[in-house]
Amino acid sequence: MSFMFKPLAYDDLSAINKPLLSSFVRSAIVVGNENVAEKIIGSLGQFQKPVVLVDGYVGSNFVNFVEQLQKQISGKSSKGFDMKDVYLSEEKINELTKSNLPLNYDDDPVLLFGSLFDGKLEDFIDYEKLKTMVRAIMDFDGVSIVYGHGATLEPLLEIAAKVVYIDISPKSSAIRAREGKFKNIGDNETRPFNALMRRNYFVDFEIVIHQRKKLIDKNFIDFYIDGNWDDEYKLLPFGALKELLGTLVKYPFRSKPVYLEGIWGGEYIRKVRNIPMDISKNIAWIFEFIPMETSIVVDVNSYKFELPFATFMTFEGKSILGEKAYESFGGYFPIRFNYDDTYHSDGNMSIQVHPKGEFTRKHYNEKGSQDEAYYVIATGHNAKTYVGFRNDANVDEFIELAEKSQSDGSDVNYKKYINGEASIPGKQFMLPAGTIHASGQNQFILELGSLTIGSYTYKIYDYNRKDKDGKPRPIHMKNAKKVLEYNRNADWVRKNIMIEPILTKECEDFKEYIVGDTNLMYYQTSRVELNTRGIYSSNNNDQFTVITLVDGEEIEVYSKSNPDFKFTQKYLEIVVIPANITDYVIVNKGYQPAVVHKTYLKPNFENYIL
Numbered sequence: 001m002s003f004m005f006k007p008l009a010y011d012d013l014s015a016i017n018k019p020l021l022s023s024f025v026r027s028a029i030v031v032g033n034e035n036v037a038e039k040i041i042g043s044l045g046q047f048q049k050p051v052v053l054v055d056g057y058v059g060s061n062f063v064n065f066v067e068q069l070q071k072q073i074s075g076k077s078s079k080g081f082d083m084k085d086v087y088l089s090e091e092k093i094n095e096l097t098k099s100n101l102p103l104n105y106d107d108d109p110v111l112l113f114g115s116l117f118d119g120k121l122e123d124f125i126d127y128e129k130l131k132t133m134v135r136a137i138m139d140f141d142g143v144s145i146v147y148g149h150g151a152t153l154e155p156l157l158e159i160a161a162k163v164v165y166i167d168i169s170p171k172s173s174a175i176r177a178r179e180g181k182f183k184n185i186g187d188n189e190t191r192p193f194n195a196l197m198r199r200n201y202f203v204d205f206e207i208v209i210h211q212r213k214k215l216i217d218k219n220f221i222d223f224y225i226d227g228n229w230d231d232e233y234k235l236l237p238f239g240a241l242k243e244l245l246g247t248l249v250k251y252p253f254r255s256k257p258v259y260l261e262g263i264w265g266g267e268y269i270r271k272v273r274n275i276p277m278d279i280s281k282n283i284a285w286i287f288e289f290i291p292m293e294t295s296i297v298v299d300v301n302s303y304k305f306e307l308p309f310a311t312f313m314t315f316e317g318k319s320i321l322g323e324k325a326y327e328s329f330g331g332y333f334p335i336r337f338n339y340d341d342t343y344h345s346d347g348n349m350s351i352q353v354h355p356k357g358e359f360t361r362k363h364y365n366e367k368g369s370q371d372e373a374y375y376v377i378a379t380g381h382n383a384k385t386y387v388g389f390r391n392d393a394n395v396d397e398f399i400e401l402a403e404k405s406q407s408d409g410s411d412v413n414y415k416k417y418i419n420g421e422a423s424i425p426g427k428q429f430m431l432p433a434g435t436i437h438a439s440g441q442n443q444f445i446l447e448l449g450s451l452t453i454g455s456y457t458y459k460i461y462d463y464n465r466k467d468k469d470g471k472p473r474p475i476h477m478k479n480a481k482k483v484l485e486y487n488r489n490a491d492w493v494r495k496n497i498m499i500e501p502i503l504t505k506e507c508e509d510f511k512e513y514i515v516g517d518t519n520l521m522y523y524q525t526s527r528v529e530l531n532t533r534g535i536y537s538s539n540n541n542d543q544f545t546v547i548t549l550v551d552g553e554e555i556e557v558y559s560k561s562n563p564d565f566k567f568t569q570k571y572l573e574i575v576v577i578p579a580n581i582t583d584y585v586i587v588n589k590g591y592q593p594a595v596v597h598k599t600y601l602k603p604n605f606e607n608y609i610l
Contacts, residue, residue, distance in 0.1 A: 431497065548572070
């Protein structure tokens, strides 16, 4: 997924994790700009000429933070050293990243795609300038504060008294980008939003995340800052943060959702969660748990401490995924979860296709295939899911008509060519890469996806719609034709990716069915139908499970071995049961039956990684 689609500035405060924390962690949090700055500066007492390094995630407000620190310095002079002064020139960095951001308007009309940069922050540094900066720091008789991306590179770490890391959520970063509050690394001017975010996705985020992981793995950070709100910083010493996350990973947990508008957006989630109309009238996507895009909020002494989920993964990835999955997926959470809302909307999602692993690795330097899955949660009248071609379809004719539509705006009778399946709550469609598909109007879908850092959706036909600026929405026919599986028709769909539920367990309290399984994807799904007050138990088998309450009111999920490690889950909330919870229990706490959707890796998942 991609924040190229611009997240709504709506803060959903329902997703708060409340693990039982030690008094050490609870007493360690420092809140408020003055208090945070005082804590950091107060730790420098024994140093004659202290050097403070302030690094952080893309979009962090370094200047504001340094100003807060300098206000707390007394009895000594202070000086700020900006990492911008030691970067290579903008021209050299652009040349270095040129192949990652190709200007290929044929394949990519509005320049959404790119190739992941596989270098490091060090590649952006002029080391002669850095040596000059280090000499100036050593010569300065006072408190030196080095700030910006790369402030924690090796020559600076060697002279540091304290290291501070400012982390913000991907959502905060995207909103600040939209507001023009920061530049890409090494740039002299702020790029337009789409260009800035494209560079972020394929370059800046990659190198900054790599540096953050290095600092965490080597315990180089002294003070970790929740910098999501410039007027209220929150601080945890590194040891307290480490203990907090080591405690949280013993519990089922939930990430904080992000909401996005879209031309086909619907009404379902807005009504369920009482989102005000002035926030948006057409919420299309809900990033309920997109691992690289969402954050984790933890109650620490009644304060909401927020950090990117990716940071949590850096600390506790093996405990979350299980060692086998952690190694196989390179430390990334391998499945993403979002909702697609077309309920009471005016149209379908675009007819589209996604690329396979061989294609994404070659063209985008990605991890694997972009497979997806749709699980139908709620529908209105005449709802359909479009998947595969009709058995009688002339596929070449459809492609020709779609190409003609792209050039002259003519309408295509897509229903003559695309297989439409009646959408019924509880139906699961597995959508391996190469399969043509679209979620039809008037339904609310749980969408699953495989591991790709970016989003690669090739639109084939979009009903000649225009975006909110009145411009035609982009079509990606050239790439679509390269990855589209022409032979996946209705018969193939019903045989391979739309199975009838398979009953696997049944007792007085529940029934469990496998609802999604195909040999073309590395995860599968089940549905647990709980009777009123029903109890269900299962084993994680040294992996993780993700559960979604898709019908009903409230459930409680907890570790069978440690019942105090629990989470109370409401309708449509998505909860991760980490691998280190060996066995877990789900209890229906509502006054009516409940249905839980389960997603998990196949036992031999490594054989399916594409």
